[in-house]
Amino acid sequence: MSNAISEKFTVSPIHLFFIMYVSIVDISILSFQREVAMDAGQDAWVSILLVWLSSHILVWMMFKILSNQNPVNADFVSINYAYFGKFLGACMNQAIILYFVLTAFVMYRIYLEAILVLIFPTMSLWPISLVFIVLIYYAVSGGFQTVAGLCFWAFFIIVILFPPLLVLLIPFLHPQNLLPFFDHSPMQILKSSHQMALNFYGAEVLLGIYPYIQTQAKSQKWAHIAIGSAALMFLVAMVVALLYFGQDQLHHLVWPTLKAIGMLELPLFQRLEYLVLSVWLLKTLASVGVGLWISCHSLKKLWRTKPSNNLVVILLLFIILQLFIKDPEQIITAKMLHTNIGVYFAYIYIPIVFIITMVRKKFSKG
Amino acid sequence: MRSKAAVRARCLSYTGCVGILVLSCFLISSCGNRRIVDHIKLIQSAGYDLDGKRVRSTILIGDYTEKEKTNIKILSTESVSSMDTMQRQNTKSNQSLHTGQMRLVLFGKQFAKQGIGSVLDRLFHDQFISSRLRLAVSGTNAAGLLSSTVNTHDTLFIMNMVEQNEEWGNLPKLNLQTSLYNYYGAGRDLFLPYLILEGGTVKIDGIALFKDDKFATNVDIRDAFVLKLLTExxxxxxxxxxxxxxxxxxxxxxxxxxxxxxxxxxxxxxxxxxxxxxxxxxxxxxxxxxxxxxxxxxxxxxxxxxxxxxxxxxxxxxxxxxxxxxxxxxxxxxxxxxxxxxxxxxxxxxxxxxxxxxxxxxxxxxxxxxxxx
CATH class of the missing domain: 3.30.300.210 (Nutrient germinant receptor protein C, domain 3)
Incomplete structure (x- = not known):
């Protein structure tokens, strides 16, 4: 086995925080509230807490799995080969890579759809998507450090944009909307937690980027901080939407966060939602970049092809997919497919691999 | 030590990055319909009336051709429904009409009695409408109220009047979002400022109370103060x-x-x-x-x-x-x-x-x- 990966390609542990945070907080932060509040109403925050907790457990499992591997090979490609054999492992690897490609595509397409619906309803998508694809190529071909740097800026944007805007919304909130507490059955809460889990994915990028983190032992706390702060952001967005709109109005809304921000007026900016959505481009670029970088590198390990060629192939696939996925229904179908796979990936695949790791560890010791 | 070639490659990549960003700005701004402010008309205030069974809509547009002076242009059309009023107004205008700066929607009393739910729904779902738009009910008809503000040279006269009365006077604080909150929310009903025409000028007369989306009754400006105390x-x-x-x-x-x-x-x-x-x-x-x-x-x-x-x-x-x-x-x-x-x-x-x-x-x-x- 080769030695540790050269420092030229790795990043310090704090970058794990930015990468994971940016992967989790995606465009669904602008729109998830309606689905989650559909079943649990004002108790939707409980389901967010449940998903928050379960995500911490998943991250803990992932670190247990990864720290039991050879540091250079601590990613899902090698793990699948080692645990499931050559044939089954290859199949699973390809499925997971496809999942990451699909994640990136869904993020990319939903962002474009948001622009189309909210800013330029009459615009043709091709010019902007071609520019976007060139940007993605540029970012991902720059290597892991470039992608990590982008994630830092994306995080920075979220932090300077959202907290001040949410503070400005405080005078318009109705605290009474959260009462009465726990007025929903456990079944309703579970249903809404499922909806929340569909919107709270992205922690699994850890399985792809772990070998590229320096001093891996120190990085676990950053992963947990990323989960914590991302979940806090979702929680705040949920509570603000509930207090601002009330459940009855929320049921009619597709983009609650954007609609709420639309209430605010700053000097020179009458419509802040346009600003937020425009700046969100960089954020989307970062999360698409992470997904594609993982796919390209895993493909390289799998087939020994050049990552840049893989990237070109994947981006061509983006263009082809965009030809077929046109209207909002198809986008929702693609999103549902992706998020459902994501939930199975997180809540079935990771625990199984965790159990196998633990069993193997026990036997190798004994 | 970094080699010269590496530094040069880095510089090149930075220029490339900036170049792509600039290029993308040009490309993105060239797609879609452009809406240059000089070439469109911005609707600032609008009103709905019921004329028998037909809906009459009236809009105020600012005309800024003269320097330092706003002339108000009034357009008025009639239709069988309130749905296509904008399209009908558009057939009377030399430049396309846009609602992004609309700040007031006024309902005539007859229209309000028949129900304003469909208009509220449309205002809610239109992404170009600002949440800070204000709604009000006219005691007579909306068209008369709007046309009485023509000689103020202020397309937003009524909106400003309502706003300053919320700040300094007896009106409770309201805007499109709070009104929609009252309208959609279970266990609460809509209420809007109630305006009348007195001696040729507009006056705030109190509050119009709604049952669901239909005008129920109106109360005077003193009761408006009581409502202000009770709600906020x-x-x-x-x-x-x-x-x-x-x-x-x-x-x-x-x-x-x-x-x-x-x-x-x-x-x-x-x-x-x-x-x-x-x-x-x-x-x-x-x-x-x-x-x-x-x-x-x-x-x-x-x-x-x-x-x-x-x-x-x-x-x-x-x-x-x-x-x-x-x-x-x-x-x-x-x-x-x-x-x-x-x-x-x-x-x-x-x-x-x-x-x-x-x-x-x-x-x-x-x-x-x-x-x-």
């Missing part, structure tokens, strides 16, 4: 209190101005009929008073405080019983009951609404605001 933590607003029960002369009144008020609601008992206690803590200053009212001792002041509070309690109780008799709930008592009970539903509450008892307790403090006694 308010500032400003004033009320005139008679000092005598009957045959008061013009001097037998006292004018007080609210400085700040704070409202809290409590549930006293749920069964058999719900009892709600609304506590209002407020500071007022006495603006005008007759000669014979003197503030010499503490007792004088507290006696007047009690009197003022009792008067306001009476006003508020009258207002609530009016709401109960009309089956409207602008204060959101139903929503409050929802927040206090499990398995609440709107229908049961509607049935129990007339038997609901709302107690008002007002804790009023007079703040001396004048330098002379």
């Amino acid at each position: 933590n308010s500032r400003n607003g004033s009320i005139l209190m008679p000092l005598k029960e009957s045959d008061a002369l013009p001097d037998d009144y006292i004018l007080m101005r609210s400085i700040a008020s704070k409202r809290t609601i409590q549930l006293v008992s749920q069964e058999p009929a719900p009892v709600i206690l609304i506590k209002i803590k407020m500071k007022v200053s006495v603006r005008e008073k007759p000669e014979y009212i003197r503030f010499e001792t503490k007792e004088d002041i507290s006696a007047l405080e009690r009197k003022l509070a009792a008067y306001l309690v009476k006003k508020a109780e009258d207002f609530i019983s009016l709401c109960k008799s009309k089956q409207v709930d602008p204060i959101g008592l139903g929503d409050f009951m929802r927040s206090k009970s499990r398995g609440w539903n709107e229908k049961d509450f509607q049935a129990s609404y007339p038997s609901l008892k709302a107690k008002i307790r007002i804790d009023l403090k007079i703040v001396q605001s004048s330098l002379s006694q």
Whole structure:
């Protein structure tokens, strides 16, 4: 086995925080509230807490799995080969890579759809998507450090944009909307937690980027901080939407966060939602970049092809997919497919691999 | 040490990055319909009226061709439905009409009686409409009210009038979002400013109360102040209190101005009929008073405080019983009951609404605001 990966390609542990945070907080932060509040109403925050907790457990499992591997090979490609054999492992690897490609595509397409619906309803998508694809190529071909740097800026944007805007919304909130507490059955809460889990994915990028983190032992706390702060952001967005709109109005809304921000007026900016959505481009670029970088590198390990060629192939696939996925229904179908796979990936695949790791560890010791 | 080639490659990649960004700016700005402000018309105020069975819509557009002067252009059309009014207006305009800067929608009384729900729905779902738009009801017809503002040279005259009265006068704070919140929210009903035409000028006459999306009744500007106290933590607003029960002369009144008020609601008992206690803590200053009212001792002041509070309690109780008799709930008592009970539903509450008892307790403090006694 080769030695540790050269420092030229790795990043310090704090970058794990930015990468994971940016992967989790995606465009669904602008729109998830309606689905989650559909079943649990004002108790939707409980389901967010449940998903928050379960995500911490998943991250803990992932670190247990990864720290039991050879540091250079601590990613899902090698793990699948080692645990499931050559044939089954290859199949699973390809499925997971496809999942990451699909994640990136869904993020990319939903962002474009948001622009189309909210800013330029009459615009043709091709010019902007071609520019976007060139940007993605540029970012991902720059290597892991470039992608990590982008994630830092994306995080920075979220932090300077959202907290001040949410503070400005405080005078318009109705605290009474959260009462009465726990007025929903456990079944309703579970249903809404499922909806929340569909919107709270992205922690699994850890399985792809772990070998590229320096001093891996120190990085676990950053992963947990990323989960914590991302979940806090979702929680705040949920509570603000509930207090601002009330459940009855929320049921009619597709983009609650954007609609709420639309209430605010700053000097020179009458419509802040346009600003937020425009700046969100960089954020989307970062999360698409992470997904594609993982796919390209895993493909390289799998087939020994050049990552840049893989990237070109994947981006061509983006263009082809965009030809077929046109209207909002198809986008929702693609999103549902992706998020459902994501939930199975997180809540079935990771625990199984965790159990196998633990069993193997026990036997190798004994 | 970095080699020269590496540095050069880095510089090149930075220029490349900037180049792509600039290029993308050009490309993105060139797609879609451009809307240059000089080449479009911005609708600023709009009104809906019912004309028999047809809907008449009126819009005000600013005409800025003359320097430092706004001329108001009025367009008016008729249609069988309120849905295609914008398209019909567009057929009368030389430049395309856009609603992004619309700040006021006025409903004629007849239109409001027939129901404004479909218009509210459309305003809610149109992403170009600002949440800060204001809604109002006209006591006569909206077209007359809008056209009476033409010689003010201000396309937003009514909007500004409503806004300043919310800030400094008796109107509760409202905008499209809060109105939609009241409209969609279970256990609360919509209410809007009620404007009339008096001697050729627009005047705020009070509040229009709605049942669902239909105009139910209107109350005067003093009751608007009571509603302001009952629905929000308010500032400003004033009320005139008679000092005598009957045959008061013009001097037998006292004018007080609210400085700040704070409202809290409590549930006293749920069964058999719900009892709600609304506590209002407020500071007022006495603006005008007759000669014979003197503030010499503490007792004088507290006696007047009690009197003022009792008067306001009476006003508020009258207002609530009016709401109960009309089956409207602008204060959101139903929503409050929802927040206090499990398995609440709107229908049961509607049935129990007339038997609901709302107690008002007002804790009023007079703040001396004048330098002379």
